[in-house]
C-alpha cells in the first residue's frame with residue numbers, strides 16, 4: 001500500500017469532480033458533505049475516462065457519455081450493472097491523501 005498526496009482539499013469543488021493522475025491511473029475526486037471520495041475515472045460501460053466531467057449531485061456522478069450513474073461513496077452503479085474501483089482517502093494539513101494498492105491495479 002502506498003500513500004500519495006494528490007492535491008489540496010480546496011481544489012475539489014462542491015458539485016463537480018476533479019481528475020488526478022497517480023502512476024498513470026486516472027482517479028476522480030468528489031466532495032460529499034465534508035468527505036472526499038475517490039473512484040476510478042474510467043466508466044465500466046465503454047471505458048471512457050470522463051467521470052470527472054459528469055454531472056454530480058447527492059453523491060452520485062453520471063457519466064457524460066451514455067448516462068450510467070455511480071454512488072461515489074461505494075462505486076456501485078445506481079442505474080446499471082457496473083462498479084467503479086474506490087480508493088481510501090484521508091486529509092492531512094489541508095491536503096488529500098490517497099492510498100493506492102499496487103496489487104489492485
Ligand code: FES
Nearest residue numbers: 043045046063066
Ligand atoms: S462510457 Fe460511461 S455510460 Fe457509456
